[in-house]
Every structure is written in C-alpha cells, then in structure tokens.
Amino acid sequence: MRAARLIKMVLLLQSRPSMTAAELARELEVSERTVTRDALALSEAGVPVYADRGRAGGYRLVGGYRTRLTGLARSEAEALFLSGVPGALREMGLEDAASAARLKVSAALLPSLRDASDSAAQRFHLDAPGWYQEPETPDLLPVVAEAVWDDRVVAASYRDAERRLEPYGLVLKAGVWYLCALADGTSFRVYRIDRFTAVSLTAERFERDASFDLPAFWEERAAQFARSILRAEVVLRLSPEAAHRLPHVTDRAAAREALEAAGPADERGWRTITLPVESETVAFTQLLSLGAELEVLRPDGLRERFAETAARMHALYGGPAAGTGRAPQR
Numbered sequence: 001m002r003a004a005r006l007i008k009m010v011l012l013l014q015s016r017p018s019m020t021a022a023e024l025a026r027e028l029e030v031s032e033r034t035v036t037r038d039a040l041a042l043s044e045a046g047v048p049v050y051a052d053r054g055r056a057g058g059y060r061l062v063g064g065y066r067t068r069l070t071g072l073a074r075s076e077a078e079a080l081f082l083s084g085v086p087g088a089l090r091e092m093g094l095e096d097a098a099s100a101a102r103l104k105v106s107a108a109l110l111p112s113l114r115d116a117s118d119s120a121a122q123r124f125h126l127d128a129p130g131w132y133q134e135p136e137t138p139d140l141l142p143v144v145a146e147a148v149w150d151d152r153v154v155a156a157s158y159r160d161a162e163r164r165l166e167p168y169g170l171v172l173k174a175g176v177w178y179l180c181a182l183a184d185g186t187s188f189r190v191y192r193i194d195r196f197t198a199v200s201l202t203a204e205r206f207e208r209d210a211s212f213d214l215p216a217f218w219e220e221r222a223a224q225f226a227r228s229i230l231r232a233e234v235v236l237r238l239s240p241e242a243a244h245r246l247p248h249v250t251d252r253a254a255a256r257e258a259l260e261a262a263g264p265a266d267e268r269g270w271r272t273i274t275l276p277v278e279s280e281t282v283a284f285t286q287l288l289s290l291g292a293e294l295e296v297l298r299p300d301g302l303r304e305r306f307a308e309t310a311a312r313m314h315a316l317y318g319g320p321a322a323g324t325g326r327a328p329q330r
Contacts, residue, residue: 230276242293
C-alpha cells in the first residue's frame with residue numbers, strides 16, 4: 001500500500017512543477033505529516049525530492065529527475081479507455097485504476113502537453129442518466145464488473161431463479177446498468193443489474209467467443225425489446241404539428257415508420273396513421289400531450305377516454321375560474 005502511494009507521489013511531482021503538502025495530502029488521501037514522512041523516505045531511497053520552505057513552498061523534483069515507472073498495468077490501460085465516463089468508473093470500482101493510468105500518461109508527456117487532460121475535461125463531459133432521474137448504483141455492480149473484466153463465471157440469483165452466467169459486457173443505458181451474458185452455456189441474454197439478488201464469483205474462468213460484438217449485440221437486442229413491448233395499435237388523425245411532434249412523445253422508430261406508411265394528407269394537411277403502442281393506457285398518457293392536434297379514430301375505448309377527458313377539461317375551462325365568479329383572462 002505504501003509502495004503504491006510513494007510511486008503515485010513521484011508521478012504527481014513529475015507531472016507538475018511543484019506541489020504543496022496540502023495538495024499532495026489531498027491527492028494521496030493522507031495527512032500532511034504522512035506526506036512529510038513519505039518525502040523523506042523517497043529522498044533516502046535516492047529520489048531527489050526537494051522541500052521549499054515558506055508560505056509559497058512545496059515539494060518538487062530536482063535535476064530533471066524522471067521515473068521510469070510509467071508503464072501501464074493492464075487494469076489501468078483498460079480503465080483509461082473509459083476515462084470519459086467518470087461516474088461509470090466510480091460505480092464499477094475502477095476509479096483508482098483510472099487515476100493511476102492518467103498520472104502515468106501525464107508523467108510520460110512533454111511538459112508542454114501535461115495540461116491536455118484538464119483541457120479536455122473542461123470541454124467535454126458525459127452525463128449518462130436522463131433528466132428527472134436520480135440514478136442509484138446497484139450494490140452488486142462492482143462484483144459483476146470484476147467478473148466481466150476477469151472473464152469469471154458467476155453464480156447469480158435473478159428474479160428468484162439460480163443461473164450460471166458467463167458475463168461478457170456491461171451497458172449503461174440512461175442511468176440503468178445491464179449485463180450481457182451467456183446464460184447456462186446456451187444463449188446470450190440481457191439482465192438488469194439491479195434485479196440481481198445475489199452474485200458470487202466462481203473459480204471457473206470462461207473463454208470468450210471472439211465473434212461476440214458487444215455494441216452490435218446491444219443494438220440488436222435494444223431494437224427487439226423496443227418492438228416487443230408494442231403489442232397494440234391505434235388509428236389516429238394527425239395535424240401537421242402533431243405529425244412533427246409524434247416521434248418526441250412515443251416510440252421514435254414506430255412513429256417514423258407509421259408516418260412513412262401513411263396515405264396522402266387531406267386538404268387541411270391532416271394524415272391518418274396506424275401506430276403500434278405498448279397499451280391503450282400508455283398511448284393515452286403519451287398522446288394526450290398533443291391535445292387538439294390529434295384525433296383518435298380507433299380503438300373505441302381510447303377514443304372514449306379522449307372524449308371524456310376533453311369534456312372534463314371543457315367543464316374546467318369553459319366557464320368562470322373557480323372562486324372568482326368571472327371567466328379566465330385570455
């Protein structure tokens with residue numbers, strides 16, 4: 001533990017002109033007294049660490065000293081490719097590996113390029129979860145991530161069923177973590193990490209199928225899932241405005257296909273489409289936001305719900321505002 005900290009201290013000093021004891025303590029997550037002891041230990045080991053006294057003082061390396069301990073470990077190299085998603089790294093337990101990798105890369109760069117990581121970080125940032133969501137990190141994510149990195153078979157409990165899984169890859173979709181795994185040696189499936197009730201690493205390792213392509217697999221399964229939940233159909237008349245807004249309130253691909261398959265518009269520009277939906281209830285919630293720009297033709301039950309809602313809204317807004325005795329201001 002201390003050896004790793006000493007190496008990190010050297011790399012930090014190599015990547016910057018100087019650092020105060022407080023800055024080093026914060027980076028190394030130790031006390032300033034520990035920083036002083038570590039600096040002394042490095043000096044005794046032949047590393048030219050020099051301490052400048054005074055208010056503007058700090059620690060620095062003298063004589064153009066450069067360590068050769070900048071080779072990346074495998075875990076650090078892998079984590080470096082995920083450095084653009086810091087939240088995901090933290091949730092998978094890879095934050096320390098990524099930090100060490102960035103330090104080694106920084107230490108190996110020319111002095112004029114050492115601010116490249118800060119420059120990029122201040123210009124690009126990935127925030128994966130959607131709006132109005134409070135993402136929660138599944139408790140079992142770190143052990144699943146470890147299995148993915150190490151090609152380890154896991155014994156898992158998922159929806160009260162015991163499963164033997166060969167975990168191939170993790171996907172973070174809109175703040176939700178999914179595992180793509182070979183189940184019981186038969187077929188690849190997708191599992192939500194937060195629905196595992198238990199996951200344990202086994203001593204068994206599996207040999208990955210070299211033909212497995214995680215991005216392509218996920219894209220195919222995501223499309224299949226989106227289509228599988230569209231089990232009902234509704235027939236609608238849409239104004240040009242509703243046609244424009246429809247892909248933003250319901251399944252985007254289904255909306256576009258329905259619009260492309262629609263017949264010609266009438267003299268007002270309205271078109272009739274048949275739209276696949278998850279259910280009448282879901283369709284009601286989604287389509288209601290289009291208001292009077294849309295008319296439901298079928299099914300009758302959904303049309304009746306819209307008519308009832310329109311009547312209730314007319315009752316609310318068609319007369320004086322409640323408690324005022326006068327009509328609402330326009």
